[in-house]
Amino acid sequence: MVYRHGIYTDLADCTLCPRNCHANRIEKPSGYCHTGAGIPVASICIHRGEEPVISGKKGIINLFFAGCNLRCVFCQNYEISFYGKPESLKYGLYGKQPEIRDWSVREVADTIAEQLDAGYHAVGFVSPSHVAPQAVAVIRELHNRGYHPVIVWNTNAYEKAETIRMLDSLVDVYLPDFKYITPSVARELSDAEDYPLYAAATISEMYRQRGNRLHLSEDGTVQRGLIIRHLVIPGFIEESKKVLRFIAENISTGVYISLMSQYYPTPFTRGPVSLQRTLYEEEYETIKEEMYRLGFRNGWIQDIGSHFHYRPDFSREHPFE
Numbered sequence: 001m002v003y004r005h006g007i008y009t010d011l012a013d014c015t016l017c018p019r020n021c022h023a024n025r026i027e028k029p030s031g032y033c034h035t036g037a038g039i040p041v042a043s044i045c046i047h048r049g050e051e052p053v054i055s056g057k058k059g060i061i062n063l064f065f066a067g068c069n070l071r072c073v074f075c076q077n078y079e080i081s082f083y084g085k086p087e088s089l090k091y092g093l094y095g096k097q098p099e100i101r102d103w104s105v106r107e108v109a110d111t112i113a114e115q116l117d118a119g120y121h122a123v124g125f126v127s128p129s130h131v132a133p134q135a136v137a138v139i140r141e142l143h144n145r146g147y148h149p150v151i152v153w154n155t156n157a158y159e160k161a162e163t164i165r166m167l168d169s170l171v172d173v174y175l176p177d178f179k180y181i182t183p184s185v186a187r188e189l190s191d192a193e194d195y196p197l198y199a200a201a202t203i204s205e206m207y208r209q210r211g212n213r214l215h216l217s218e219d220g221t222v223q224r225g226l227i228i229r230h231l232v233i234p235g236f237i238e239e240s241k242k243v244l245r246f247i248a249e250n251i252s253t254g255v256y257i258s259l260m261s262q263y264y265p266t267p268f269t270r271g272p273v274s275l276q277r278t279l280y281e282e283e284y285e286t287i288k289e290e291m292y293r294l295g296f297r298n299g300w301i302q303d304i305g306s307h308f309h310y311r312p313d314f315s316r317e318h319p320f321e
């Protein structure tokens, strides 16, 4: 891949993610993700609600990118992920949308540098799969300015393993979702039948790089490692069991798992009727028991009531507060 002004030139014929659109994103926002070659920033804010080792006591600087290369029918960040896509017009999302525009690398680095100067230790890139080259340009710009924060790659894992190989020396902590392992479920819920194939390869590459160990600083925040997230979806308990079983059998039972119960139906949620409710306690208990049964020994389990607290509003300056 070749740089041009910090952006890889192959965005003119984009095959960055498994969609392989061959879209010319330099010319205009295009492809499945409807994204251009700029940096579509939805929010740069302090987030205190990630896993304890990620947020620490003060919080993490999260850069939320607008747009996405998946189309999850239950998207929890629908206000920003459908940016630019036809659905955002169809479902009337524009009424609630925050102000989103393309920022320059310098603008993003300026904003992050200001927050780093204020004492924050880590920067999370949230939903970076469709803008990986732009994220890399921001990381390099921070390095050029002498900033070396902990970089967290907070991703849906619908990426190519080669992208993850490219990130080895730039990213410190991988924080991927592992959503599904059954192709038909991935098609029904995210319009990506090949998600399991790519997510498995991507997360395996992350594991090859980072292994089971989390490197923690004295204050207990993570400096380097891998944490696999799994959001339990109402009505899809068997799928959750299969994902956990896949991780146990093909990755490791020693890897850090973050089991999440925070699912809630948004005004945008479509699809199966079970998606219109939160999780039943017994559903979550079943998955917790399966985790223990399989022998997982590291990680975090969200409280069942978490969906009350996790309702971001990206039209606010601080979406999570």
Ligand code: SF4
Pocket (backbone or CB within 6 Å): 014, 015, 016, 017, 018, 019, 020, 021, 022, 023, 025, 030, 031, 032, 033, 034, 035, 069, 129, 130, 131
């Ligand atoms: S990043 Fe966007 S344009 Fe490129 S292949 Fe993926 S969905 Fe298509």
